[in-house]
Amino acid sequence: MINKEQTLLMNQSKKGRKAINLPSIGVPETSLPDSKFLRKDIELPEVAQLDLIRYFTNLSSLNYSIDTNFYPLGSCTMKYNPKINEQISAIKGFASSHPNQSDENIQGNLEIMYDLQNELGEITGLPAVSLAPLAGAQGEYAGLLIAREYHNHNNQKNRNIALIPDSAHGTNPASASMAGLDAVTIKTTNEGDIDLEDLKNKVNENVCVLMLTLPSTLGLFEPNILEITKIIHDNGGLVYADGANLNALLGITKFGELGIDICHSNLHKTFSTPHGGGGPGSGPVMVAKFLEKYLPYPHIKKDGGKFIQYKPEFSVGRLNGFYGSFGILVRAYAYIRSLGAEGLREISENAIINANYIQERLKEHYELTSSRRCMHETVLSASKQKEDGVKAIDIAKKLLDEGFHAPTMYFPLIVEEALMIEPTESESKETIDKFITAMIKISELSKTNPDEITNAPLNLPVERLDEAQAARNPVLAWEKK
């Protein structure tokens, strides 16, 4: 095997090398600021252009990615990221458009944002939309700010509780905490549905909001959704839906019609914008009409024939420097426009069929958390394999060896040895079948030769890492030898 170790740039650096020629100053020079403000030297790598390109290109080859591998990472919706979206977002009129320019000179941008607001509002049934949040977590935070401001405005400052199911993503309680809300945990049943009795016991006049994920983090549609939203509304609270799993619902049902008041959507999941190795994301927040006046600013509206930005009357404020992740918004809008209503519905249809197909074919080999039909993802448990000494993490690592990215592991927390598989609509039946074959093979192997699984991965650039050392003695930047 080729040695894939790549020496850090500072260790390759040699004085006198460079990767680019820059223009000279070209104007008469002025005196520099007082020396107490001036820097003496900077330590950065000096490398030639080819070595730099080779270094980063070789590094890229150490990654699994959607472009190279099946990536069935549950709750993350690793679907194909269309190339045309990249091309469109790089058009000069967008990429070099300055965010401090006045409205009349940015009509193209504002029109795209206005149209995307409308499309997302229609898709979710929550017509008032802010594109400002820079990621799902910021969308959650924006949604909670809106809920707080709404209650405040109605003289209900006392409402400081966020009800959050125990199956929720960690961002939900973390966002609640940033919004000054006390997170109160709601039990879920074994199948990940909200425990109605527990909900009824915990709902009271201090509840600000219920945060639920729909479909749930177990990939199931909450069958009591209408009753749940009614319980919360009868008590004066609002219902927030975490839209992380929206890929299951396009044209299938609308949050707004189910009694949900606020939701966010991760454009990097449902709407195909690239994950980029961990961002940039974008997390627009959608709300019912009666909450529109609380949206973050800048918000875009149409006034006569012109598009203008404005600050809603009781806006919760500004969440970032400018308008949000505009380059990501363009990609998402291009995706929506390339599909239309029928295309979007087919996205969810195929995502759901693919997930159920995997669930059905693997249910004899892995413990299923629910016998019900799943939506766009299925949660299996490696509890059977654990008896042979093979844990979820081992199965994940073995899958890497087989050329598949691992499913999400150990989430949701309520499922023992969880493996959460989300195939998305992007994968062909052939790819899915290969994945299923690999999963069955691993299950068989756990009985006959568990060591082969627990030693994995062996075919990747590195074997299992000493993560304890990384945390005990953190080395977080290059250090001079």
Add this chain to the structure above:
Amino acid sequence: MKNSPYIPSTDLDQKEMLQTIGAKTFKDLLNDVPKKMLFPALELKEALSEQELVEFFELMANNNFASKSISSFMGGGAYNHYIPSTVKSMIQRGEFLTSYTPYQPEASQGTLQVGFEFQSMIAQLFDMEVCNAGMYDGPTALAEAALMACRIKRNNTVVIHSSIPEKSLEVIKAYSKWQDIELINYDDMSNDESSEYGCLLVQSPNQYGEIEDVEKLADEIHSKNGLIVQHTYPISLGLLKPPGQLSVDIATAEGQPLGVPVSFGGPFIGLLTCKKEYIRQLPGRIIGQTVDKNNKVSYALTLQTREQHIRRESATSNICTSTQLIGLMVAVYLATMGPNGIKSVAETSYHRAHYFASELDKIDDFKLVSKNFFNEFVIETKIDVSKINKVLLKNNIEGGIDISDKDSNKIMFAVTELNSPEIIRKTIDILGEKID
């Protein structure tokens, strides 16, 4: 007939899969969804073919002045700098573009090592000990730094220096509103020796481009037991003393000027650096160096117990992105520039800005009010700022930002290496003519 090139399943594939599942139709899989709410009408705009998509978006882009701009003097938090070919080519690699957060380090060494390079180079540029893998953008990085300082000092009073721009202040307000944090102006800070504060936030170069005496402010807030947080413009660090040499505890910046297009304000990347002793309160992702089973040097996400997926409501923040792809752009940019390149960009921006400013000052209707500035400065004028910008726009030049107040008309220009000497001279000529 399928409507999407993004779906490989044929009708036959679907049929076979449904058969295996034991469902007659797709609808049979949706028993949990309330019947009345199933398959709602979606009134969306019509679908476009790839070619039509390009035509449509080209049309939209042409409605922006930027499509015909030949040069820009606009700054105020987003700056036009040259983006090298190396950056543009590396960002297109699907292996970087379409990978996920590196939770499986064995299959993500590329992303992780790039992130480690990013942390290393930013730490070096700032001369700070520790840097995280990236925040959303500059203002949110500053807001999180303020919250972080309050946690470290267990003191919830944040002092805001007048160098901080209004937009950043608005973000800080939105981030701190429900956390019992008090924001006070620097001028209202007590001289009483016993008074203590959580932190002082200062921006240098400041919101009007001027260089602040950060070291002096650091001494002052340290004497009141608070931390100093400096927000800066990363290109300026090619010329100016970095935060690490100014007694700064936490330093933040908008990373966009380092190889990222202005792209109407995002996606950008927030830079967040600090002293090592504060690392447990640092929000966001951090990448660390370690070894694998065979003792081979490798990289992994580390100190994850600070984060939301483990500590949930007690996490340092709810953030769960590091804006990694933009971090890649920054890493490739800094590696391309090297120490001499970053110095050259900083000096060229500085000298061209000062030349432009002094030439404008010579024109009758313009008066330079900035003194000790880096590359952004303020001109006072009797002329209506919108008229100035209009004249420039006619020549396909993007003018400055209108910062007029009730006392006078003011315009703020930013100059970088992208404003060529010819454009600067042309702009001076245009503005030297009578404007009405």
Add this chain to the structure above:
Amino acid sequence: MSEIPKNLKYSKDHEWVEISENIATVGITLHAAESLGDIVYVDVNSLDKNLSQFDKFGEIESVKAVSDLYVPISGKVIEINEALLNNPEFVNEDCYDKGWIIKLEINDTKDLEELLNSEEYQKII
């Protein structure tokens, strides 16, 4: 099965305590250490503080989990195992000896009635 020393008392939160005159030494049990995994960080912020039984005295972290630490007996925190702060792996290597976490000065031992002996502790894990 993990060995449970007979001479110690245990809390339901998986701390152990050893009494020697008016000094109580506290650590976490092998069961707790094993379920947390590789310990990477121990944080005690209660030195010189008077704590009541089951009050939080610090936190212990592994790579992917964090757990609060509670005193099994009332008393004043008089010493922290400094060696442990730099070598958190001691908890995994030897949680009942060099992996001890704090020492408390105690007034009496009546809190011990609330704790479990080794057999009772064995039953709950």
